[in-house]
Amino acid sequence: MFTNDIIASFNELETSLYNYISQNSEKVPYMRIRELADETHVSTATILRFCRKLDCEGFSEFKVKLKMYLQENKKTIIKSSQQSIVEFFDRTLKGNLEEKIREAANLVIKADTVIFIGIGSSGILAEYGARYFSSLGKFSLYIKDPHFPIHSKLRNNSVTIALSVSGENNFTVTHLNQLKQEGSKIVSITNNKLSTIAKISDVNIAYYVTEEFFEESNVTTQVPVVYILETMAREIHKLHE
Incomplete structure (x- = not known):
């Protein structure tokens, strides 16, 4: 989801947003856009621009994609x-x-x-x-x-x-x-x-x-x-x- 090219394209505010999402990936899919903006101290416009860089039309689509990404990359249960x-x-x-x-x-x-x-x-x-x-x-x-x-x-x-x-x-x-x-x-x-x-x-x-x-x-x-x-x-x- 977050390829090297996409991460490299982030400006300072978007990088800060990316870091927060990476550290709170289980929590973000259940947040409203205003809640995320308050938590990360960025505007909702910055969040929407961030979503568009990830080929999402809006924050709702981003949350769906993030959930799917997390599901696909769940840690494997290692046998004893x-x-x-x-x-x-x-x-x-x-x-x-x-x-x-x-x-x-x-x-x-x-x-x-x-x-x-x-x-x-x-x-x-x-x-x-x-x-x-x-x-x-x-x-x-x-x-x-x-x-x-x-x-x-x-x-x-x-x-x-x-x-x-x-x-x-x-x-x-x-x-x-x-x-x-x-x-x-x-x-x-x-x-x-x-x-x-x-x-x-x-x-x-x-x-x-x-x-x-x-x-x-x-x-x-x-x-x-x-x-x-x-x-x-x-x-x-x-x-x-």
């Missing part, structure tokens, strides 16, 4: 951690997850180089995965820059482990394509097996939990990813023995 974990166990652990982890572990143990990639929260976990694998005896690298120079020796007989909740992140897909074209085997950990990243992988491990968003951020639980990474690393360590 226990709910997410139970969902993961119910949907995934009853399937072939352990088999997929063993398949990926067998692929990784044969590789000379293990490369982790991911972006955002998946990138943080990719870095954790590289450290955890290395701690259990399988030296691994986390690389977040798709243009990072990788020596040909590292590309030969390598496995790339890609982390992505949606499996559709353009940055990760691009990075993965480059590594795949250079001969790296691909293991992906995604939230479902029908995503782009899953489809271009040699082995995909899907964990199936409900994706959650807060405002514009993906806040889907990452507990299943930690479980999968640690289980895979332990399986690799066992195969080394």
Whole structure:
């Protein structure tokens, strides 16, 4: 509703009005124009000019649009951690997850180089995965820059482990394509097996939990990813023995 261009067009009085509405958005839809004018110390003419900048013919239309905007942007109710974990166990652990982890572990143990990639929260976990694998005896690298120079020796007989909740992140897909074209085997950990990243992988491990968003951020639980990474690393360590 309040785009950057519209906010930039506000004069000093309109900016003051915008600030008040932002801080009292639940209250404003139930105010009369005179009440808002008294509260913000501006004229009703300023309020009407403000409304026209938002493509509203008058204050009544503005209040309707503001109500709709607030309804569409209500905060998501985030599930408890226990709910997410139970969902993961119910949907995934009853399937072939352990088999997929063993398949990926067998692929990784044969590789000379293990490369982790991911972006955002998946990138943080990719870095954790590289450290955890290395701690259990399988030296691994986390690389977040798709243009990072990788020596040909590292590309030969390598496995790339890609982390992505949606499996559709353009940055990760691009990075993965480059590594795949250079001969790296691909293991992906995604939230479902029908995503782009899953489809271009040699082995995909899907964990199936409900994706959650807060405002514009993906806040889907990452507990299943930690479980999968640690289980895979332990399986690799066992195969080394």
